[in-house]
Amino acid sequence: MNTAVIIAGGSGHRMGQDIPKQFINVYDKPILIYTLEAFQKHPKIDAIEVVCIDGWHDMVWAYAKQFHIDKLKWIVSGGKTGQESIRNGVYNLEGKCSEEDIVVIHDGIRPLVDETVLSDVIVTCEKYGNAVTSLPYNEQIFVVDDEISTVKYIPRETLRRVSTPQAYRFGKLDRAYHEAFEKEIGIYGSSYANTMMVELGERLYFAAGSDKNIKLTTPDDLEMFKAYLAKDRDRWQR
Numbered sequence: 001m002n003t004a005v006i007i008a009g010g011s012g013h014r015m016g017q018d019i020p021k022q023f024i025n026v027y028d029k030p031i032l033i034y035t036l037e038a039f040q041k042h043p044k045i046d047a048i049e050v051v052c053i054d055g056w057h058d059m060v061w062a063y064a065k066q067f068h069i070d071k072l073k074w075i076v077s078g079g080k081t082g083q084e085s086i087r088n089g090v091y092n093l094e095g096k097c098s099e100e101d102i103v104v105i106h107d108g109i110r111p112l113v114d115e116t117v118l119s120d121v122i123v124t125c126e127k128y129g130n131a132v133t134s135l136p137y138n139e140q141i142f143v144v145d146d147e148i149s150t151v152k153y154i155p156r157e158t159l160r161r162v163s164t165p166q167a168y169r170f171g172k173l174d175r176a177y178h179e180a181f182e183k184e185i186g187i188y189g190s191s192y193a194n195t196m197m198v199e200l201g202e203r204l205y206f207a208a209g210s211d212k213n214i215k216l217t218t219p220d221d222l223e224m225f226k227a228y229l230a231k232d233r234d235r236w237q238r
Contacts, residue, residue: 009078
């Protein structure tokens with residue numbers, strides 16, 4: 001079984017809205033629903049779990065019914081951090097997923113994930129046991145020396161940009177979260193499942209990414225998302 005864990009536990013203050021950004025309506029549909037529809041439509045996703053901010057569980061169930069997201073099986077409360085939210089979602093799958101089942105973790109505010117990216121992350125995980133969506137890094141990266149200057153750069157050919165979706169075999173992912181929170185490894189700051197796994201000594205495998213798979217964090221990101229949707233609508237109407 002392949003299960004998607006959609007992280008929608010944030011409040012999204014940087015978006016400047018009165019409601020969490022994942023519930024902002026764009027063309028009469030919440031951002032989160034665009035994300036869920038991508039997983040609903042994908043033939044290799046069997047079930048969906050949403051890790052949701054408290055107070056919005058009933059709204060997610062209602063939206064799922066309205067937009068026919070029948071793969072949604074569970075809604076779990078998020079934590080104080082992104083890592084706590086992922087942990088809550090993983091722990092809830094204990095007794096529901098088997099050791100070799102694949103869990104695909106994805107940000108609820110990345111609504112433009114396409115079928116090819118999702119397919120590749122699953123195929124790569126089937127082959128290697130995990131997979132992280134990635135892209136080449138196209139900018140120059142310099143290391144800060146004394147806050148106002150630098151004497152060292154990192155060759156961009158040695159770098160990859162990693163985002164979600166990410167996929168892991170459930171058994172190893174579940175054990176990793178128990179170990180990480182027991183030993184307080186890889187759970188602070190901006191850490192995520194991928195960085196935690198590396199800190200625990202795991203080798204990660206790259207899957208295909210897409211520049212279109214943007215994370216909606218600011219009002220400018222939201223406008224970019226609307227532009228993508230408008231472009232797609234124009235194509236459909238031709």
